[in-house]
Amino acid sequence: MADALIGSAAAPLQFIRDHTALLAPPLVPEIRLYQASEITPIWQATEDALDEMGLPPPFWAFAWAGGQALARWLLDTPEMVLGKRVLDFGSGSGLSGIAAAMAGAAQVTANEIDHVAAAAIKLNAEVNNVGLDILIEDLVGGSCVWDVILAGDVCYEQQPAARIVGWLREMARDVPVYLGDPNRTYLPKDGLEQVAQYSVQTTREIEDTDVRNARVWRVLPD
Numbered sequence: 001m002a003d004a005l006i007g008s009a010a011a012p013l014q015f016i017r018d019h020t021a022l023l024a025p026p027l028v029p030e031i032r033l034y035q036a037s038e039i040t041p042i043w044q045a046t047e048d049a050l051d052e053m054g055l056p057p058p059f060w061a062f063a064w065a066g067g068q069a070l071a072r073w074l075l076d077t078p079e080m081v082l083g084k085r086v087l088d089f090g091s092g093s094g095l096s097g098i099a100a101a102m103a104g105a106a107q108v109t110a111n112e113i114d115h116v117a118a119a120a121i122k123l124n125a126e127v128n129n130v131g132l133d134i135l136i137e138d139l140v141g142g143s144c145v146w147d148v149i150l151a152g153d154v155c156y157e158q159q160p161a162a163r164i165v166g167w168l169r170e171m172a173r174d175v176p177v178y179l180g181d182p183n184r185t186y187l188p189k190d191g192l193e194q195v196a197q198y199s200v201q202t203t204r205e206i207e208d209t210d211v212r213n214a215r216v217w218r219v220l221p222d
């Protein structure tokens with residue numbers, strides 16, 4: 001299955017279409033995404049094979065609880081991004097960026113380091129009739145050229161979380177930065193201000209529970 005990921009530039013698009021279903025995340029029924037489902041359990045099926053090929057696991061195939069919370073909050077409080085240039089850092093499926101575009105953002109950059117995720121974001125943006133700029137680059141350490149920054153569910157590994165949150169705090173000196181998170185292990189214990197809270201239905205393929213309590217936090221500068 002994972003062999004389809006190597007080869008032509010079209011291969012990731014075909015892989016995504018072949019191994020996911022078009023589904024709405026439970027907390028955000030307005031948006032449809034190419035997602036893994038019970039009948040397309042690609043996390044277990046592909047993680048090892050992708051790892052052997054030096055590719056990351058298919059984070060893009062799930063609407064993570066933190067991203068669902070961010071997306072719900074943006075659709076319900078569109079004034080947070082209306083007319084603004086928005087960065088969706090670690091965009092995955094593109095969920096939060098798509099919500100920002102639907103909420104009226106002037107321009108949305110969906111950012112990833114995984115080129116398969118970038119293909120998923122392209123497909124998901126098309127299906128939801130929104131335009132996103134897709135940027136495959138590690139932006140951590142760079143300067144801020146946006147009005148608002150979003151980051152959904154990025155605190156799942158110790159060192160990357162520390163590096164990412166450190167950079168988000170730097171960005172928070174200049175612009176509002178919002179983090180969606182279901183209390184992951186490496187979420188900082190302080191320097192965050194809660195702006196919303198949701199009960200989010202998730203899948204046992206990636207979580208150890210069916211429902212997670214996810215919050216939208218404003219990241220405070222150092």
Ligand SMILES: C[S@@+](CC[C@H](N)C(=O)[O-])C[C@H]1O[C@@H](n2cnc3c(N)ncnc32)[C@H](O)[C@@H]1O
Pocket residue numbers: 056059060062063064065066067068089090091092093094095096111112113114117137138139140151152153154156160
């Ligand atoms: C758990 S997923 C969350 C995806 C999405 N934000 C959501 O909430 O559904 C985390 C994503 O962050 C991306 N990521 C990790 N480190 C990154 C970095 N330095 N720059 C950009 N993306 C990164 C991963 O590739 C992955 O797709």
